[in-house]
Amino acid sequence: MEELISKLKQEVIQQLNLEDIKPEDIDSDSPLFGEGLGLDSIDALELIVLLEKNYGLKIEDPKDGKKIFHSIRTMAEYITEHKKS
Amino acid sequence: MTMNYNITGYCSIRNQVAMVDDRLEHYEENFYTFADLIKSLYKKEEISYPKFFKMDGLSKLGFLTAEMLLKQKEKGKYQGTRVGMILSNSASSLDTDMAFHETIRDRRQYFPSPSVFVYTLPNIVIGEICIRNKFKGENTFLISEKFDSGLLYTNIREALDHGRMDVCIGGWVDLLRERYESLLFIVEKETNISPDTEQKKIEFCPEEIEKLYLKI
Numbered sequence: 001m002e003e004l005i006s007k008l009k010q011e012v013i014q015q016l017n018l019e020d021i022k023p024e025d026i027d028s029d030s031p032l033f034g035e036g037l038g039l040d041s042i043d044a045l046e047l048i049v050l051l052e053k054n055y056g057l058k059i060e061d062p063k064d065g066k067k068i069f070h071s072i073r074t075m076a077e078y079i080t081e082h083k084k085s
Numbered sequence: 086m087t088m089n090y091n092i093t094g095y096c097s098i099r100n101q102v103a104m105v106d107d108r109l110e111h112y113e114e115n116f117y118t119f120a121d122l123i124k125s126l127y128k129k130e131e132i133s134y135p136k137f138f139k140m141d142g143l144s145k146l147g148f149l150t151a152e153m154l155l156k157q158k159e160k161g162k163y164q165g166t167r168v169g170m171i172l173s174n175s176a177s178s179l180d181t182d183m184a185f186h187e188t189i190r191d192r193r194q195y196f197p198s199p200s201v202f203v204y205t206l207p208n209i210v211i212g213e214i215c216i217r218n219k220f221k222g223e224n225t226f227l228i229s230e231k232f233d234s235g236l237l238y239t240n241i242r243e244a245l246d247h248g249r250m251d252v253c254i255g256g257w258v259d260l261l262r263e264r265y266e267s268l269l270f271i272v273e274k275e276t277n278i279s280p281d282t283e284q285k286k287i288e289f290c291p292e293e294i295e296k297l298y299l300k301i
Contacts, residue, residue, distance in 0.1 A: 016200070019138035038135070045199035053196045 004076045012072065015050045016043050028073045036071075044069060055079050088274060090245055091286040092293060095256075095270035096154035097301035098126070098146065104301065105153050106285060119265050123149065130156070134217065141181040141204035142265075144213045147172070147258040150267040151214045154254075159279060163271070169222030169250035170211045171240050172269075174259035177228050178207045210258055222250040232257050234294035241272055241289075251277055257298065268301055270294070 009023035018037065030036040033044070047069050051057045057079065059065055068078045096105045101122055103111035111126060123145050127137060130152055140148060155163060181204045188198040203209070208226035215224065223244060229236055241255045256269035272289050287293050 017138045018135075020135065042139075042200050042203055049196050049198065053194075 001076055001080065004079060005072055008072050008076055008079075011050060011054060012047070015046050026072060028076075029071050032069055032071060047075070051075075051079070055083060057082050088246060090242070090272050090274055090289040092270045092272055092289050092297070093286050094154055094158065095268065095297050096150050097266075097268040097297070098122075098150055098153075099266040099301045102301075103153060105157070107300075110153060119146075119260070119263050126153075136213075139200060140213060141178070141184070141201070141209070143174075143178060143180060143207065143258060143260045144204060144210045146260055146265055146267050147210035147269070148213050148217065150256075150258065150269045151218065151254065154269050154271070155218060158271075162279070163252055163254075164219045166221040167251040168218075168220040168254070169244060169252070170215065170220060170224040170254045171227070171237065171244065172208075172211055172225075172255065173227040173229055173233065173237055173257050174207060175228065175230055175232075176259055176261040178205050178209070180260050180262060181205050214254070220254070222252075232298050234291040234298065237294055238289070238291040245272065245274065255294075266301060268298055270297060 005028050006023060009026045009028075012018070012026070013021055013023065016039065021037070026037065032047075033039050044065065048059055048065070051059065059068065068074060094106055096103070096110075101113040101117055102109065103126060111129060113122060113125065117125065119142060123142070126149050130149070132149075132152055137145065137148060181201060185198065185201045185205050188196055188201060207228070208224070211224045211226060214220065225240060225244075227236060227240065237255050237257070241253045244250050244253060252271065252273045254269055255272055256267065258267040258269070259265065287297075
């Protein structure tokens with residue numbers, strides 16, 4: 001899990017052009033939206049693209065997004081859970 | 086009665102050179118790509134605006150030009166509903182359109198990028214500058230085959246004459262791959278000019294706009 005979290009942090013930085021942020025600056029459990037990284041609605045769409053492009057995962061119900069993209073850890077948990085099936 | 090307007094400041098970026106009001110502000114001797122130049126200017130200007138890195142190239146170019154133009158002006162003077170923008174270019178948003186096309190070109194790797202897509206209109210650069218500077222006035226983006234001082238003059242003059250704005254940030258922001266040039270200038274009514282800019286003012290007319298463009 002920790003390996004995936006570390007990889008995800010790098011992918012999020014790259015996908016969202018977070019130029020001045022390093023992986024170690026991102027707290028695995030901090031909220032990605034509102035506070036923390038201060039991401040916006042376009043970033044949310046980019047994260048959906050990231051999951052699909054890098055992990056082949058499509059989010060079928062948009063309502064799930066809030067839970068999945070709460071933090072880097074919740075993203076990693078979702079990937080781990082759904083890649084198995 | 087014909088109202089007199091003046092250009093009270095300008096900034097240009099082209100060929101690794103940035104000028105503000107006839108003053109050389111930045112020059113890169115070694116070859117810099119557009120992306121490198123933009124990063125270098127951002128750092129040099131000590132701007133702290135995380136959203137900058139999410140902008141497309143055209144917006145970054147216009148944004149930086151506006152920052153350099155406005156940083157030495159009286160703080161808070163240019164704000165609100167009476168400040169408008171009229172810009173132009175020749176490549177529209179083609180540079181970003183092509184970047185977006187790259188994300189959808191291959192049917193097997195079809196991942197349209199939302200953050201690139203939102204910049205596939207040239208007037209977004211105006212939006213970015215207005216958000217940063219709290220300009221709430223009217224704005225227009227014009228496309229012409231090449232720099233057209235007459236087109237800019239006519240449109241800016243019309244907006245000011247009809248009282249739709251008191252101050253207009255006008256100019257040219259053009260980007261296509263490594264070809265970039267920007268020129269932004271402030272046009273305001275004679276009565277709006279503060280004593281410190283009185284001596285620097287330039288008559289607002291097509292000939293003077295053309296001269297500013299030829300300087301870059």
